[in-house]
Amino acid sequence: MTVSKVLRTPPADPAVAAAHFHRRFTFEADVADVHADIESGAGGFVLVDSRSAEAWAQGHIPGAVHLPTDDIVAGALPAGSVVVTYCWGPGCNGATRAAYAFASLGYQVKEMLGGFEYWSREGFAVEDVDGVRRGAPDPLTAPVAAGAVCGC
Template identity: 80%
Template sequence: MTTTTTATASSKVLRVPPADPETAAAHFHRRFTFEADVADVHADVESAAGGFVLVDSRSSEAWAQGHIPGAVHLPTDEIPARAAELVPPGSVVVTYCWGPGCNGATRAAYEFAAAGYRVKEMLGGFEYWSREGFPVEDAAGLRRSAPDPLTAPVSGGGASCGC
């Protein structure tokens, strides 16, 4: 339910007024230049749209536990020494780590940017990739979990929240 009323001094949401529409549009556009959604990354991976290299910045133990098929494994601490060896210079990079409670993908994105790459961070990380029911790869092969109804629609395979 949405209610339109005059803001009162007791509103915690409106104690700092929202930006004007032009400033807000610029802010949200800017965020899109730094972030990619799990569902959008999945759609591009599935369609082979290309245009970016997906990089898993987690440890070798985490990678072995499961990773996104087709991702390049490059732990954050190794990026300065090994990025050019594993990711062609000039590539757009999309980084991911565990999930929203971890800033590893942000650290990895920083390292790639510092090395001269254009980069985006995949919001939600490996956690939301797997929770949305997208394929995960490990030594045993590919597997899929049922979509978590709190992250993606159960019907339709969890491919998109529809937003």
């Protein structure tokens, strides 16, 4: 009999799992939700790009504030701001470091999962020295049919 690698550690009790996944929502936002809030004007948060000046110049999310992690100090943003941090992508923990820095200073903060990589791979607007542009969505990460949405 083959033993399941997935189930060799049993799943959590449903109530414990629900609490865990709810907690994750208090710490994380995905690029589609951040994009939807920016597009609708819902806002309520400051989007912070924590990458270097060179990375920022290469491309960033329009409307984001550029604040490299080492520059995050008390008063860097208005008191009471809710902050959403991003960095390069899922292989980089720069947004996590920035979120930690903001939380340590008393800000409410979330990390944008996927970072700049998934923002651009989903075909959302990117700004650089030449202006704002949109790339085609990557069919491996985003719906490509006109009007299609992820639905998650």
